[in-house]
Amino acid sequence: MPDNQSHSDSIAGAGEAEQPVKVQARDVCVSYSGKQALNHVSIDVPDRSVTAFIGPSGCGKSTFLRCLNRMNDTIEGARVTGSLKIDGLEVNDKSVDPVVLRANVGMVFQKPNPFPKSIYDNVAYGPRIHGLALSKDELDAIVEDSLRKAGLWDEVADRLNHPGTSLSGGQQQRLVIARAIAVNPEVILMDEPCSALDPIATAKIEELIDELRENYCIIIVTHSMQQAARVSQQTAFFHMGNLVEYGTTEDIFTNPRDPRTQDYITGRFG
Amino acid sequence: MSVTALIALAILVMLAGGFYAGRARAIQAVEGNTVRLHSLPNYHGYYVAIWTGLPALLLLLAHGMFADKVVENLTYAELRREASSLNVQLNDAIEADGAYESLRTEAVQLRGRAEAISADIQRLRNATGEDRDPELMDRLEAERLDALNAVTAADEAVLEREGELIARVAAEARAEGAPVRALAGFEVSQAPREQRQLFLADTLNIARGELPSRESRELVAAASIATRHQNQLRFLIGGMALVVALAGLARTRSQVEPAFRARNHVESLVTALLFLSSVIAILTTVGIVFSLLFESLRFFSSVPVSEFLFGLQWSPQIALRADQVGQSGAFGAVPLFAGTGLITLIAMVVAIPIGLLSAIYLSEYAGPRFRATAKPLLEILAGIPTVVYGFFALLVVAPAIRGLFTWLGFDDVATQSALSAGLVMGIMIIPFISSLSDDVINSVPQALRDGSYAMGATRSETISHVVLPAALPGIVGAILLGVSRAVGETMIVVMAAGQSANLTANPLESVTTITVQIVMLLTGDQEFDSPKTLSAFALGLVLFVITLIMNVVALRVVQRYREKYD
Numbered sequence: 001m002p003d004n005q006s007h008s009d010s011i012a013g014a015g016e017a018e019q020p021v022k023v024q025a026r027d028v029c030v031s032y033s034g035k036q037a038l039n040h041v042s043i044d045v046p047d048r049s050v051t052a053f054i055g056p057s058g059c060g061k062s063t064f065l066r067c068l069n070r071m072n073d074t075i076e077g078a079r080v081t082g083s084l085k086i087d088g089l090e091v092n093d094k095s096v097d098p099v100v101l102r103a104n105v106g107m108v109f110q111k112p113n114p115f116p117k118s119i120y121d122n123v124a125y126g127p128r129i130h131g132l133a134l135s136k137d138e139l140d141a142i143v144e145d146s147l148r149k150a151g152l153w154d155e156v157a158d159r160l161n162h163p164g165t166s167l168s169g170g171q172q173q174r175l176v177i178a179r180a181i182a183v184n185p186e187v188i189l190m191d192e193p194c195s196a197l198d199p200i201a202t203a204k205i206e207e208l209i210d211e212l213r214e215n216y217c218i219i220i221v222t223h224s225m226q227q228a229a230r231v232s233q234q235t236a237f238f239h240m241g242n243l244v245e246y247g248t249t250e251d252i253f254t255n256p257r258d259p260r261t262q263d264y265i266t267g268r269f270g
Numbered sequence: 271m272s273v274t275a276l277i278a279l280a281i282l283v284m285l286a287g288g289f290y291a292g293r294a295r296a297i298q299a300v301e302g303n304t305v306r307l308h309s310l311p312n313y314h315g316y317y318v319a320i321w322t323g324l325p326a327l328l329l330l331l332a333h334g335m336f337a338d339k340v341v342e343n344l345t346y347a348e349l350r351r352e353a354s355s356l357n358v359q360l361n362d363a364i365e366a367d368g369a370y371e372s373l374r375t376e377a378v379q380l381r382g383r384a385e386a387i388s389a390d391i392q393r394l395r396n397a398t399g400e401d402r403d404p405e406l407m408d409r410l411e412a413e414r415l416d417a418l419n420a421v422t423a424a425d426e427a428v429l430e431r432e433g434e435l436i437a438r439v440a441a442e443a444r445a446e447g448a449p450v451r452a453l454a455g456f457e458v459s460q461a462p463r464e465q466r467q468l469f470l471a472d473t474l475n476i477a478r479g480e481l482p483s484r485e486s487r488e489l490v491a492a493a494s495i496a497t498r499h500q501n502q503l504r505f506l507i508g509g510m511a512l513v514v515a516l517a518g519l520a521r522t523r524s525q526v527e528p529a530f531r532a533r534n535h536v537e538s539l540v541t542a543l544l545f546l547s548s549v550i551a552i553l554t555t556v557g558i559v560f561s562l563l564f565e566s567l568r569f570f571s572s573v574p575v576s577e578f579l580f581g582l583q584w585s586p587q588i589a590l591r592a593d594q595v596g597q598s599g600a601f602g603a604v605p606l607f608a609g610t611g612l613i614t615l616i617a618m619v620v621a622i623p624i625g626l627l628s629a630i631y632l633s634e635y636a637g638p639r640f641r642a643t644a645k646p647l648l649e650i651l652a653g654i655p656t657v658v659y660g661f662f663a664l665l666v667v668a669p670a671i672r673g674l675f676t677w678l679g680f681d682d683v684a685t686q687s688a689l690s691a692g693l694v695m696g697i698m699i700i701p702f703i704s705s706l707s708d709d710v711i712n713s714v715p716q717a718l719r720d721g722s723y724a725m726g727a728t729r730s731e732t733i734s735h736v737v738l739p740a741a742l743p744g745i746v747g748a749i750l751l752g753v754s755r756a757v758g759e760t761m762i763v764v765m766a767a768g769q770s771a772n773l774t775a776n777p778l779e780s781v782t783t784i785t786v787q788i789v790m791l792l793t794g795d796q797e798f799d800s801p802k803t804l805s806a807f808a809l810g811l812v813l814f815v816i817t818l819i820m821n822v823v824a825l826r827v828v829q830r831y832r833e834k835y836d
Contacts, residue, residue, distance in 0.1 A: 074720070076638075113717040115718060116736075
């Protein structure tokens, strides 16, 4: 349970939200086979900005991320309660088709997971299954556009038919991001997208995230406090399944209100 | 107890003693403070024991394996020496004998004639168009047969005359009181190869105190020579083994000291042992392949390779008499290849879809409870003996198929058909494909599935676009394994597909396969030098080559399309 605050107080907001709220969570709880993983999380995430989730391992930040595109559905014994709205639409509603939802909420995983296909087919995967392109030319355009947005076009333009797995780790991760934005989502979830990459590849991805902020609502889970400070506008600190503190990144890192946040960002635990 | 067994026992005792000696010496060398030893005392013990026992025991083993052969050769050489004067006499007799000479000349002439006819036939066979004359051909064939029979008769006459001369020389020698051993040597050195081997085998039997196939004064005399050689060899090897063991014990025991690296030495001996085991496995394979190869070459010396590989007629009967119909048999193996291919095809048509789809269901859709029950049940299919599948095919499936197709209006559906054998074989192969594919599909990383789901793909889209392509190399491997099972399967086809070598694509007819023919050719009493039995080796070789090619292809496919996941 969160601290003894009333629910109305515990609704965390970023304070100076210039952007409209994109994702709104109220009292979201998740349990895996009866084991509580997330306790009554309420949060408002603004559109067209980067929000970082930080916290020690097992604190529930990834779990929360996976609620947003209902990836928890694929896990046996997962139970999600509470209200979770994207653009005012209830995500956990029975009428919502997770397949359609996931096309709208892209996700990038910890380890680059390109499919065992060519670079082109990797990016074209989403548009193909959702029927977004009516002709080959249109599909080509989508693929090129997505690869450009992911900053990968110049590196792979002449070898689109090479297998996606032939790229380096950092390129693979950008390929996966291109794959995600090819279906034109509104929200992009990133689950520790740089933890398997070297510093140079990480810098490229961070640069990319900063560019993508113009058009998407990005939520990133990270273990690196420096990364959160560098790329995000809002930061949320999770601890033991609770959302401890949420505010602008600047506030969290310079003036944390909760002692646990302070301990964590100064490296005293976690 | 025999001397060799006693020596072996003594060496075993020395081996055990060596262990304790090495161990005790190691402990004594550091005055009980074993921490100062480089290796644990037991390693010193092992080291001494191994070098005491192993070489000596290997020597005894080699003696056991090769002693008979050595004794045989020694005995034969000695007998020949004894008989050398008689052999000279025989040569003189042969040279002096006019009848023998004329018989020889006649045989040579007849052989020349037969070869001339063969050449004519060959020329006619190559001729085209109007030059072709079937009647002349038939006549020539008949002539060649006569000529060949005449050659055989002439050769026999030569041998017979030779036998008479041998008998005469032997009788004269006996009358002059030549030693029995010389006579034995003469008998064995003049006999044809098979008889010589029989004589030597009997000699060794008598020497070992076993029952020979016949008994004669000459044999007993030869056996006494063999016994002498046997004993000499036994004592020589036994003594050598003891010396080797003692030397090993003395040498290695003296090496034991605190800094001696007994542990590393034992380690390298273990490595050598492991290496030896794998070499034995490889050598066995090589041996099998070579025996296949050489017997096949013998077969191909009487039946041309092209006829075997491309001939359309398979009836491997060999006539018992020269004038019997179909004397040479027909060894065109195409009907067998076709039958094997047809049945394999039917089996794979059954096994691939069912196996693959069940693997997909089990790994991607089924709940853990269903999976836990279904997978072992499916694998039980793999444990059913193929002979049981065979009578299932014969007694249940074949009549059902016959009934069904007769009802559908097909005429003369064979009781034993390619279809029933193929269907049942397909069922047999399902567990191979499903179990292996299931493992492969399960090993596709969950991250790939998550990636696909996160793109908004449904489960079946994820499976067909992501999981199956990722698992493809393994699935191809599983299928090729299934195919080589099907090609090599024997029991089901013997029982359900029949034995008639029909060249047909109709699955309702009875066909036969390579494996079935091998069984047919080699069961029962067979002579091992007729083309009929030798053809089994050629078929075996073909089967081996097919399986080998399939394995190589499977390996290449797997390597080529392997995706690296870490």
